[in-house]
Amino acid sequence: MNEPLAALLDGARARLDGAHREALGELVSPRRVLGLARAPRIVPRGTAWHLGVLLLTDDAVLATGEIVVAREEVRRGFAAESQRRRAELAAAAHRGGFPEGRPVHIGWRMLSLDAVDGESDPLRVVSGVPSVRWSAAGGHVPLAAYLDERIELLVHPPAGA
Template sequence: MDDLDALLADARARLDGVAKVRIGAVREPRRIRRAFGARPVIAPVADAWHLGVLLVGEADLWATGSVLRAAEEVRRGYTAESQRERAAIRGMAFRGGFAEGETFHYDARAVDDEHPGPLVRQGDRILVRWSPAGFLAPLEAYLDERIQLARD
């Protein structure tokens, strides 16, 4: 069973009842609102099951991007610029509709034929690149393992 659509349909059926996570995307304010000080937000755009390097939605598939928890903006004296950036992103998500402390995914990239992301085809097999070092695993076995972990 190396057909991507069939593998994902099977995964979705087995994930029924497992909690989903929300995916957010940056939404810029309209020009008139920007004139009155409105700022960009990260708004919820989809729900998906988080399975390692993949986010499986009801109809879509994404490569996992960055993961943070939403938080109300507060002034802090961060030493590192990266801490300031993460705090700003957490605040954008809170303003965009994510609850305080809610985990959200952003920078998720759609996986399709043009942008396969972590998926690799070798002949008739579909493999997933599950680590930055480039290790490959058969997608079916990877999904089995991740679904079992999600259900536990």
């Protein structure tokens, strides 16, 4: 295991104790019953602190995916297919048991601290320094400074946020 990276994440967990966590969910397609398809749903898979491109749980670090807000299913017209898909995901979260208006993270993926040098992961060791790529177009920044900023925003959000 990458010890400097693990130590940074453990320190972040200690500083986040008591801070707001967000729901993690997984999209599942139920089995057919008597040949009839049932609507997919998003089922709970725990909670995490949302730190930008990272989701931090008690024992893991995840790369973020999509965020949907649980909503009851309603019929309406859509100007774009992407709007229809978002509404379907929101309804799937509601069917999965998330209360109306609750943000849910889906499509996240577990990151291995042993393999932080992978090209696709946002975590990487650059010149011996644990780093994070905070956007697809951005470069890597030191993880310690990134965590400091994100934890401060989560624990003490700006007025009106």
